[in-house]
Amino acid sequence: MARIVMKFGGTSMAGTERIRIVAARVKREVEAGNQVAVVVSAMAGETDRLVNFCREASSLYDPREYDVVVSAGEQITSGLLAIALQAVGLKARSWMGWQLPIRTSDGHASARIGEIDTTGLVASLERGEVAVIPGFQGVASGERVTTLGRGGSDTSAVAMAAAMKADRCDIYTDVDGVYTTDPRIVPRARKLKRVTYEEMLELASVGAKVLQTRSVGLAMKEKVRVQVLSSFVDEAAPLGHAEPGTLIVSEEDLGDMERQLITGIAHDKNEAKITLTNVPDKPGAVAAIFEPLAEANINVDMIIQNIAHLKGQAAPSTDVTFTVPGADLARSLDVLGKAQGAIGYVELVHDTRVAKISVVGVGMKSHAGVASTMFKTLGERGINILAITTSEIKVSVLIEEDYTELAVRVLHTAYGLDAEDAA
Amino acid sequence: MARIVMKFGGTSMAGTERIRIVAARVKREVEAGNQVAVVVSAMAGETDRLVNFCREASSLYDPREYDVVVSAGEQITSGLLAIALQAVGLKARSWMGWQLPIRTSDGHASARIGEIDTTGLVASLERGEVAVIPGFQGVASGERVTTLGRGGSDTSAVAMAAAMKADRCDIYTDVDGVYTTDPRIVPRARKLKRVTYEEMLELASVGAKVLQTRSVGLAMKEKVRVQVLSSFVDEAAPLGHAEPGTLIVSEEDLGDMERQLITGIAHDKNEAKITLTNVPDKPGAVAAIFEPLAEANINVDMIIQNIAHLKGQAAPSTDVTFTVPGADLARSLDVLGKAQGAIGYVELVHDTRVAKISVVGVGMKSHAGVASTMFKTLGERGINILAITTSEIKVSVLIEEDYTELAVRVLHTAYGLDAEDAA
Known part of the structure; x- marks a missing residue:
């Protein structure tokens, strides 16, 4: 018998028809002998609706009251899933964030999860009940409701899994796993059976949008085994078993056979390049550029x-180029x-028509x-490299945006990632 | 300085535009020097939407989970009103049923309010904060969320007023007060300045749908002075003051000048008449009719x-006629x-084309x-009377449904209730 957390996103919870499909899936896990806690998102579109109400009520809304309003979306779906689970013959109950409780920081609208009391929950699981937990919400000091920030339900699920x-x-998403690269660009991209937390962080932060970073x-810190699965595969398939999606694990859990040089190739078109020309080439000049950006909380x-x-100048000078997120340009x-x-620069030049291409893999440490x-x-x-950064498990280059797809395709082939039976 | 509860229904809370109008109204009460707690309904239509979700999820839904789902409607509007109140410069916060807490029975989906802890609330009011409380909800043993049954927000408001x-x-509704009869039938109906709890109970239970019975x-039991006001009068009018709606009070608070013979005339077309023919005229026969109905929880x-x-029969027999709510026919x-x-009856005959007309007034006790x-x-x-019942403050007759409006109009005139300046 295993104890598992299943997490379903807004698309899976969008309406009672889909909620019944989720219930059928949960039932199969229970019938396989597992103790199951389910973490749910609000119905697709519901959180946007509630956020808009808050904005309409006041552009400067109180985040404590915003949390009261928007947390209702997951409250609704957790009650509905508990009803749907009972309808397929399971014992089930919902647990609001304040009922467990899931303690969080006081940072309303972007709270961080602290301690989770699982005493009542575990007793309930051991009585054979399925627990349904609204994602995205918790409770702060003074018993005020908090939310974790958009996309926070993934974090709720991982935190619940750690506490329990x-x-x-198991995170059920719109995609059926993590791929070697974006399959829309490379049809021969392969689904990865396993990927390490570190690789997933690099792949997620450079554009492979599967899980909230x-x-x-949190999964890495708490050593939670996370599996990414599709919500949309054939309902009759034995989920979490035969079609396992992608398992996100620690490096030690990665089998030698699976340890590839390169795990995946990510791309990100949301970077902007800034160049300052003729910066005085003297100590402290670079600090003068990056200190004010750091103070403005801009991530270089x-x-x-x-x-x-x-050339023709009195003092030596240099050009400094760097990238920032496009939204911060x-x-x-x-x-x-x-x-x-x-x-003391002369010109400030910027370019948004750039893309960052990254090759990621824990195997590159030893190669x-x-x-x-x-x-x-x-x-x-003939693809020109505009900038380079490297980490232990990643090499990223900045190129002209027009070459993005070409670069991803040729690198995917060069590192031997293409599937043998092309789609 | 007075301490008042203001209650707004679903039409008043339907969208942020209207919630801002409510906020402006609350502001005027605060500026008049009052301590204010506001009890709110869900947006019009929202509770129906949530109830339908529950029904779609399972026709036999768990009322504990139903309560989790449907209580979200008032949670949303209470957060939004708190935001809107802050936007007009007031201090305000929402208090969920479990936060106060509002203790209720375990009767999920139709819980009864028990003790309300107002310690935190009163301290908040005394700091000058407006309290916003979702109607319709509370918390039962085991910290499970409960709701009070449809229309329960009026009860929440009265219970809050008693506890505080x-x-x-002040109950803001779609109508601007309680009238001597339905103004759609009698344009010369007059708005009552005062009505007693007992009269209001009779008027409400026979069809004058202004407040939940x-x-x-509860107001009568707890001696809460309830005022019925319109949500739709000119926003600039000094509410709760110059245009006072109808005040519901105890009989002692009724001035002699206002003590009329008849306060109002109500009608109810939702009755059904049942006749059993040739019931044996012997002891126990009537009990044999009404016991099984009582066991089925049908209100005769x-x-x-x-x-x-x-006539031509071996034993004496009689016909027994009675009315039941149409929904229970x-x-x-x-x-x-x-x-x-x-x-032992011979025939079972029924008729839904009947109406009950009631004249109500505490004055009739002494006349x-x-x-x-x-x-x-x-x-x-020429209106035929099919049945009669009386109480200390009410006389009701059953007539053919087609005569309903005529009966109400002639009785309104006969008891001198017509306004002098007709609409």
Whole structure:
């Protein structure tokens, strides 16, 4: 007998018809002899509806009251799923965040989960009841309702799995697992059987939108085995068993056979490149650029500093290029414009027509040559590299946006990731 | 300074536009120096939407989970009103039923309010905060959410007013007060300034749908002064002051000037008449009819037993006629059909084309002749009386449904209730 958490997103909970399909799936896990807690999202579109009500009521809404309003969406689906589970002959009950309780920080609208009391819940599971828990919500000091921020239900599921000491946390999503790259770009992309937390973090943060990044970080910290599964496969298939989706595990749990050099290739078109020309080449100049950006809470990613040039100038100077999230571009230009005097640059140039391509894999730790294969492969196709960053398990390059799909395809082939039987 | 409860129904809370109008109204009460707690319904239509979800999930839904689902409607509007109140410069916070808490019985989906802890609430009011409380909900043993049954928000408001020792409970509704009769039938109907709890109970239970009957009974028991006001009068009018609606008070609070013989005339077309023919005229025969109906929880209202007749029969027998709520007719016929052997009647006849007309007034306690005026007035118009019941403050007659409006109009005139300046 295993203890598992199943998490269903808004598309799976969108209407009673779909909720009944979820109930049938939960029933199969129970009949397989498992203790099951289900974490649910609000019906697709419901959270947006509730957020809009709050915005209409006041543009400066109190986040404590916003939490009261938006947490209702998951309250509704958890009650409905409990009813649907009883209708298929299971014992089931819902547990609101305040009933367990799921303690959180006081950071309303973006609270962080603290301690979860599972005493009542575990007793209920041991009586053979399925627990249904609204995702996204908890309770802060003073017994006020909190929510975790958009997409927080993945985090709720992982946190519940950790607190319950669950054997597995199954996340049912719109996709049926994590792929070597975006299958819309590379039809020969393969579904990964296993991926490490670290790889998943890199893949998620550079654009493979399967799980909320926070939930992956929490799973890594708490060593929760997370499985990504499709909500949309044939209802009769033995779920969580024969068609296992992708399991996210620690590096130790990765079998040697599965330990590939490169796990996946991600791309991200939401970066913007900024160049400051003729920055004085002297100590402290670079700090003068990045300190005001950090103060504005803008996350700088790739940084290149060209060699100093002297052409016709009094003092040596250099060009500094870096990337920021596209959504922060306007604010970045504003901050840097105000700091022109302090930094001493001549021109402020920006470009949003760039893309970041990353090759990710825990295997590259012990293998040289990953980066050079990447540069050579792209060079052979005439793709110019604008910037480079590396970590222990990732090499990322910035290229012109128009080459994104081509770059992903040629790298997917170069690292031997193409499936043998193409789609 | 007074402490008041304001209650707004679903039409007043239907959308953020209307919630802002409610906030403006609450602000005027606060600016008049009052401590204010607001009890709110769900947005119009929302409870129906949530109830339908439950029914779709299972026709035999668990009432504990139904309560989790449907209580979300008031949770949403209470958070939104708190936001809207802050937006007009007031301090405000929402209090869920479990946060106060509002303790109720375990009768899920139709719980009865028990003790309400107002410690935190009163401290909040005294800090100058407006309290916003979702109607219709509470919390039972084991910290499970309960609801009070449809229309329960009126009861929530009265119970809050009693627990807070409020000076007044203002119920904002679709109508601007209680009238001498339905103004759609009699344009010259007058709005009553005051009405007693007892009269209101009679008027409500026979069809003047202004307040939930349970809330009036609770107000009477707890001596809460309830005021019925319109949600739709000019926003600028000084509410709860110049345009006072109808105040529901105890008989002692009724001024002598206002003590009229007849307060109002109600009608109810939702009755059904049942006749059993040739019931044996012997002890125990009537009990054999009404015991099975009582066991089936069917509320019998008017009963007539004709004199015995012997025409061509071996034993004396009689016809028994009575009324039941129209919604219970099918069940009643089923119960009586099965009991034919035990009762010994010959024929079972029913008629739904009947109406009950009631004249109500505490003044009739000390005046004879109210009933005879009624019979005479109806007789002059050729309206046949099918059954009669009376209480200390009410005379009701059953007539053919087609005569309903005519009967109400002639009685309204006969008892001198017509307004002098007709609409």
